[in-house]
Amino acid sequence: MDVLYLLIPISVLLVFAVMGVFWWALQAGQFDNIEREGERILRGD
């Protein structure tokens, strides 16, 4: 049970880490036009 003292704070840090990754993905424009991403493979350029 003692490991919970470590795991719970780690889970909090993990949440912040995941949010950081999402922020990066968002700013990199990965969510700007979700519909278009699927069509990209069909386009020549």
Place this chain on the structure above:
Amino acid sequence: MNYPRGMNEAATAPPVGSLLADPHPDGQATQEDASASGSLGWLGDHRGPLTVTDNFAVLDDPVEQQEFTQFSEVDGRTTAESVLMVQGMYCAACADTVECALQDLPGVERAQVHAATRRLTLRWDPSQTTISSLARAVGRTGYRLLPMQQALSISERLHETRQALWRLFVAGFCAMQVMMYAWPAYITEPGEIPADIDQLLRWASWVLSLPVVFFASGPFFNSAWRDLKQGRVGMDTPVSIGILVTFLASSAATFDPSGIWGHEVWFDSLTMFVFFLLGGRYLELKARDRTAGALDSLMNRLPDVCERQIPAGSFVTVSIRRLVVGDVVRVQAGQAFPGDGDILSESATVDEALLTGESHPVTRAQGQGVVAGSFNLGGPVLVRIARLGRDTRFAQIVALMERASTEKPRLAVLADRIAAPFLVLVLLAAALAGFYWWQIDHTKALAVAVAVLIVTCPCALSLATPAAMLTSAGALARRGILVRRLQAFEALAGINAVVFDKTGTLTHDRLVLVDVRMREGVGREQALALAAALAAGSLHPVSRAIARSVPAEQAGETPFLTELAEVAGQGMQARRADGARVRLGSAAFCDARNTERSNDDSPRAFLADDQGWMATFELQEGLREDARDAVAALRAMGVRTWLLSGDRESAAMQVGRAVGVDHVIAGASPEQKLIEVAALQTQGMRLAMVGDGLNDGPVLARANTSFALGHAAPLAQAQSDYVIQGGEVMGVVLTLRQARSTLRIVRQNLLWAAVYNLVSVPLALAGWMPPWLAGLGMAGSSLLVIVNALRLASKATAGVPTITVGATSLV
């Protein structure tokens, strides 16, 4: 910013904060800044969702201004009307804040903000104020005014969508994790979890609630704070109070479990309802983009740059603002024309879906006109610019749409008026419910009060009408039908009679051949072929009708003619292969005065050779192809039809019978038309008038609602509520159908908003609704209203092959 004080300090020891926040670091303090913000104090620039430090000088640039401002002169005084976009708006209450900020300023005559489209119509006096000072005044309340072109640019919207998605993700992800921490407490008996682990879980929940409250809930707090400063209760006030109270009580319980707030924590409810509210808001934003998208796809058609020919003959790329009338530009395939102009190339294939709603290629020959905003589908085309900017038909359409979309329909005004006292009631109810439950059950009091605050949804009420009407207006615009006033939907939905104002609305302005009479021994084909060969050399309407009447397969048998010449005002003459002189034209020109005459004076042409009269061609104005179907469709919808014509009885009756209208009133002068319309109205008829929108202003205005057909009329002068640009009579039917569905959707929306609030508030008061469910309910409720309204977008285009999208994707 308090300027006088700030300046003094700057002279001695400038505090860092004041320098950073100074919108004019070079000391260009303007009069407006000093006077209007003096009372607001040092925090002036740190309020609202935006810190607006622009000085908006660009808005005063006359070149920029012509994009969004129209000047008009009344009684020797110039007033300007500008349409701007308001950045930083979240809900209907923001509209009032911006209006209040502007209304009392000197030089402002009228300021009206439309909540759903975030557009501001501003009427102001250029001699008393500048638009930049007005923009600064709005900036101080935390909103930014942007000119339309700029406001619609991709980057602005991209940033807004990204920010919304980011907030949504933070709230959602934290809510999930907090739920996990809360889960053990739900499934165990009290005391089963060791006290220190329980405390650790609470701290973890508290840490993850921080970004939800202090970042993700930002939009709610901002708008509530703004309302508070105005001394009003806004849509977000109850929500903000709910969030804050829950957070503070839970925090207190976390750090001081023995305190007055008890030991209950609500972090899971808190994060979840914030997530649901933001989720609803995000979807609303998306939906609104789609609604506005119909308008925007119209407005964003003009290219930013174009290729202008320089005297040396080569082309340079310039901004379209630099173009002047008379310039020659080259438009590549797939590009839009930058202005109205005449084609210099051989021919061009263009897509004028903008005007007609039909996206099919139209061929234009050298010298013919093209309109700004239509697309070049063929190869590169050279165009000499005839009209630019405000003067183009495109700009007129955009201006008209702008004005319509900033208007608040009567039902919306009514809803807004109800929403304000309703919110005050909600606050009181929440306080009372909290107090009442406190007596019964300490632990439940907070949850009940918060649920009441969150669950009420006046947003659904105030969005119900404008969302539906705007969607319809956008959908109709894509079909080439422009709506000048949103209010007109209500009038149109209630009509039971359509009056066609003149024969011309049911007929083409071009003539068709109806009858041919020949001299004995002359064949019909022979006469027609000869006449058509003569007519081919002329552009006179009668000649063109005769030329058109010969089927294409007979064109090969055209008689050989020489010395073809046009005698002005008389007709055409030529020499046949056998040497005989042939003529086509008026009776005098063809020596046909003695031939038989019918008593009506419809247009006719005569054909003669050396032996005199050969044939007579009777012509008539052609019926519009869809007039008959449209009238039949109107009858099927329970609408009676009238033809109110100034023409002679016989001509009007003939058209009326051919089209199938119920009643014909012929020979009416404009004054008589007014009397007839008024008489019909006293008989209980609610009339929609269909005219050309030009000469019949008073009659159109007298009717309950009105249509203008065709694009002959300059839009700015057209008096009607609707303009059918393609000129199809069927457009009337389409619009009527759309108006009826619109009103049905509006009624559904209003009913839903009322029922939802009536049911949910008592449930919350009774303590049967946990706060997270309240959040879901409110988000779902306003979303339902928007989605219901969006159904109208598909209705107008259902079954009609419109490929506007295909045309725009060419760019």
